[in-house]
Amino acid sequence: MDAVRRGLALAWKALRLEITLYRALGRWLVRRPDVPAGATPIGYSRLVAPMLWLWIFGSAVEVVVLDVVLSRWWTPLRIPLLVLGVWGLVWMLGMLAAYRVRPHLLGEAMLQVRDGIHARVDVPLERIAGVRTVDHELPGLLRSVHVQGEGEGAMLLIGVGSRTNLELVLTGPTTLRTPHGSSTVTRVGLWVDEPREVAEVLRRRRSAPLRRSPRR
Template identity: 55%
Template sequence: MTRLWGWIVVGVRFEINLYVALGRWLLRRPAVPTGVTPWGYARLVTPVIWLWIFGSAVEVVVVHVITPWLVVRLVLLAVGVWGLLWMVGLLASYRVYPHLVDDDGLRVRHGKRADVRVPWERIARVTTVDRDLPSSVRTFQPCPAGVDGEGGIDLQIGVSGRANVHLVLTEPMTVPVSGEPLAVTALTFLADDPREFVAQVRSAVRSTAH
């Protein structure tokens, strides 16, 4: 029962965060502080979500027209509108919570579901990659042989199961996982412009070293 209640709380919190993100998007108020450089990661998934939104909007209209029973029609309309808002909110969460680069370090984000801060002095190496990840938003995998960070734990933050940036830490960094701390030695995640992103991160790391 405790575990079920925990999942319910997570689900409700996720739902609320989607609507907050939607409000930020409509008001053009992304969660980007002044003087901080944002880096998007929604380019890959945006066309797919818009296709789902368009298909769902058409479905709502068709179902509303062909359903003869008023009560059923209203229930299906409410469910359809909720689904549309949910998908638009999901897209909004990708757009208003980008990765952030500032004078102190890097924040790797995935909407409100993942937010990891990495100071510049903790970054050993950063490279572009082309990698398929598990479908979940955040996973932890052993760094495979022949990959930077080998022997440690790679925090993988994928978007639509894809990642293109791999960052190795100078030493393990603790991140919370279901309330328990876990030490990771690398991060793998997605950026819209990985080469430019990696170039800026490398420049910032070099500046900090000197």
């Protein structure tokens, strides 16, 4: 029974991933990034975009070559492999689109850290004591969220291409929700395209008074 539940949970997760990719691709095509009104977008796609474009080009060439070869020598496999190849190509385009249309979001009271379709971590601005440009690496190429260290030295890394280049020093141990559960950390690392500029924006926003809605 547990195996069935795990299988269903995995299938549901895969379906949600597919839907998110196709939505991101649709937003990219119509140029409507997922940025709510009042939020400031912070880009982070420059690191992975060249690599993804290379994979997309290679996959497109592979689809065409396989279709030509199989149409002459092994016709029964032509359609299944063509469908699989096109699906893989669209999947990678959706991944690239997610990096472009789902940037980090800086709001009045919160910094929402994203990583394409994988991660979302909300960091309250009032918990940020300092910002600095520091490089960190995550273990493994596919991991986008990782907690490094323990106790007072625990740091949450939300990487792009297994790297981060901006570090948020928190006012103290802070519990943040991640895709893998809650973690209590004292620092947060993330990747942005312009670390120095973003650091300066965060310093100004952190020191600015919080806007209040006018009383009626």
